[in-house]
Amino acid sequence: MSKVDDKRLLVKIATLYYQDGLKQAQIADKLRLSQSQVSRSITRCLKEGIVKINVVQPPNVFIALEHTIQQTFSVPNVIVVDVEDNPTDHTIKRAIGSAAAYYLENSLKKSDLIGISSWSDTIRSMVDSLTPGKIQAKGVIQLLGGVGHNGNIQATILTQTMADILSCPAHMLPAQSIEQSVDEKEKLLNTSGVSEVVAMFDDVNIAIVGIGLLEPSNLLRNSGNYYDKTTLKMLADRGAVGDISLHYYNASGVDVLEPSENPVIGMTLNQLQHCEHVVGVAGGIDKVEAIKGALRGGYIDVLITDRVTAEAIIRR
Amino acid sequence: MSKVDDKRLLVKIATLYYQDGLKQAQIADKLRLSQSQVSRSITRCLKEGIVKINVVQPPNVFIALEHTIQQTFSVPNVIVVDVEDNPTDHTIKRAIGSAAAYYLENSLKKSDLIGISSWSDTIRSMVDSLTPGKIQAKGVIQLLGGVGHNGNIQATILTQTMADILSCPAHMLPAQSIEQSVDEKEKLLNTSGVSEVVAMFDDVNIAIVGIGLLEPSNLLRNSGNYYDKTTLKMLADRGAVGDISLHYYNASGVDVLEPSENPVIGMTLNQLQHCEHVVGVAGGIDKVEAIKGALRGGYIDVLITDRVTAEAIIRR
DNA sequence: TTTTAGACTGAATAATCATTCCAATAAAGT
DNA sequence: ACTTTATTGGAATGATTATTCAGTCTAAAA
Structure with a gap:
């Protein structure tokens, strides 16, 4: 059989298969071949470029960018949303929040126990974008203390709102974000109300976390729940580039504090690494290094960010 | 939630499946979906044209056939595509459309101004096979009126779709195909909207035209844009064997109507002869005489047809 | 409000496809 | 001429994908 005839047969098979939608068995029957031959021929068509499959990339969808980040940092999934070229902080948070909601x-799944790190504008924006009643969960649990001594209840409200939207119980963490001391923290961890919630951390299927800078976010600053200048300086000296739930890590993603020196009540970075599914939401040029650190630390399973930040992440 | 997010997900699934070769189960896992959802999404991608599958006809399989037609009719180029022995009309149109797209x-070239005669199933099929974003043009212009009095906008849509695929402006011809009378036509030719487009006909580099029979095509019949019985009879009496853009010619390829009796707004046969590059797409045994006429008239620079029709063309 | 039709979902299953295995044949080397 | 090695074909099998089904939800209609 000549090479041309061979090729013609391949084209014929491919046409019958892809254009006419025949099953391989039908084609085999028609052309007096075995089904396996047809299967092999189709494989060959793909390899030899007789059949071309292309996925149309609509503008403002950035699969390639996502793919690059996934490869570079070994993140299972990255979602990049479109923003204009000089986005405001607010625009970014809205876009990311909406994508995260989607x-x-x-x-x-209805059986999911969701943990949210409650001091993030982006997560707030996500909650705003969720459609109430559309989906359910098993529960929403606060991954970071949010009842400030100065009567701040923002974080609690966010958790409760989300639980309402998902028609499920909310599990609050009745503690400050940062306790006075490690001793204080240990004591609190043993009080009822705190201990039950902390014990649930290991059951969290999905953690939704923001990624923060050394500089506290607006929400945090207003709450008074953040480290004092001295400690911040110390964290900076140890190379901290960002935080997840107030646990700071360096450029390689390593926690900069020993457990014994950490006064924060909340899900630890170590626990996060073992959590089944961690969704990280963060965008903005200033967060690039913080995001990279989080990715390197292997804390994130899905990164949701904006185009401009994503482009900055893959630039060295 | 938003349409963009929805499409983004589809594109992502399609990319992972077709380009990265992941199994549906792996994709489901990665994106936290069920395998059924992934399968259904892929089907949707195919249906919505997010994924395009093209079977490339290897060129020059029928060199002898092509060469004979070129010699016999002095056509610069003939492309013959393979079809089975008793092809359906639909099969033929798809095969030719796909070859034309290829x-x-x-x-x-990016600088090409493309004209399409908009009432052809084959051209529609070609447009379906084009991959959006793959190539660009300067513009797409409608060579034949397509706004029917009965609200028909098919032709307009085809032009617009093609322009979208080629990322270029579409130039519509806001007129019926066949006007009530020659007077009516003259009047319309002077209205703005029509005159600008008609003036561009001479700048068209590439005209893509179907070749029609005296009997109107399905598309035309449905639109109501065709001659009445009496006129058709008259055309037949004058020996009309086929048409290009509703301009009818006889077996020698000579226009059967004087300019003064022609109520059609669209590129004339004379203009077509002077057009740099005319691609004629047509197939089917019933079209043999119409195709021969078009070839004899010297209207076609590239004929794209199917094997069975090609064989019939060279049989006397 | 209740009813009904339609649209979704995921689990299970049916259908389809790819691959393995082995025998047969052909090509190449000794 | 006779191995040896490579290639090919097809039945059986294992893997993957499409579809069905039963249940849930939504929204329109009564």
Whole structure:
């Protein structure tokens, strides 16, 4: 059989298969071949470029960018949303929040126990974008203390709102974010109300976390729940580039504090690494190094960010 | 939630499946979906044209056939595509459309102004096979009126779709195909909207035209844009064997109507002869005489047809 | 409000496809 | 001429994908 005839046969098979939608068995029957031959021929068509499959990339969808980040940092999934070229902080948070809401609404299972790190504007924006009643969860649990001594209840409200939207119980963490001392923390960890919630951390399926800078976010600053200048200086000296739930890590993603020196009540970085599914939401040029650190630390399973930040992440 | 997010997910799934070769189960796992969802999404991608599968007809399989037609009719180029022995009309149109798309994608320059005669199933099929974003053009212009009195906008849509695929402006011809009378036509030719477009006909580099029978095509019949019985009879009496853009010619390829009796707004046969590059797409045994006429008239620079029709063309 | 039709979902299963295995044949080397 | 090695074909099998089904939810209609 000549090479041309061979090729013609391949084209014929490919046409019948892809254009006419025949099953391999039908084609085999028609052309007096075995089904396996047809299967092999189709494979060959793909390899030899007789059949071309292309995925049309609509503008403002950035699969390639996502792919690059996934490869570079070994993150299972990255979602990049479109923003204009000089986005405001607010625009970014809205875009990411909306994408995160979409992601959650399409992937949440009723049996999921969701943990949220409550001091993030982006997560707040996500909650705003969620459609109440559309999906359910098993529960929402606060991954970081949020009842400030100065009567701040923002974080609690966020958790409760989300639980309402998902028609499930909310589990609050009745503690400050940062306790006075490690001793204080230990004591609190043994009080009822705190201990039950902390014990649930290991059951959290999905953790939704923001990624923060050394500089505290607006929400945090207003709450008074953040480290004092001296400690911040110390963290900076140890190379901290960002935080997740107030646990600071360096450029390689390593926690800069020993457990014994950490006064924060909340899910630890170590626990996060063992959590089944961690969704990290963060965007903005200033957060690039913080995000990279989080990725390197292997804390994130899905990164949701904006185009401009994503482009900055892959630039060295 | 938003349409963009929805599409983004589809594109991502399609990319992972077709480009990265992941199994549906792996994708489901990665994106936290069920395998069924992934399968259904892929089907949707195919249906919505997010994924395009093209079977490339290897060129020059029928060199002898092509060569004979070129010699016999002095056509610069003939492309013959393979079809089975008793092809359905639909099969033929798809095969030719796909070959035409391939031809276009490999020969179009960014500076080309493309004219399409909009009432052809084959051209529609070609447009379906084009991959959006793969190539660009300067513009797409409608060579034949397409706004029917009965609200028909098919032709307009085809032009617009093609322009979108080629990322270029579309130039519509806001007129019916066949006007009430020659007077009516003259009047319309002077209205703005029509005159600008008609003036561009001479700048068209590449005209893509179907070749029609005296009997109107399905598309035309449905639109109501065709001659009445009496006129058709008259055309037949004058020996009309086929048409290009509703301009009818006889077996020798000579226009059967004087300019003064022609109520059609669109590129004339004379203009077509002077057009740099005319691609004629047509197939089917019933079209043999119409195709021969078009070839004899010297209207076609590239004929794209199917094997069975080609064989019939060279049989006397 | 209740009803009904339609649209989704995921689990299970049916259908389809890819691959393995082995025998047969052909090509190349000794 | 006779191995040896490579290639090919097809049945059986294992893997993957599409579809069905039963249940849930939504939204329109009564």
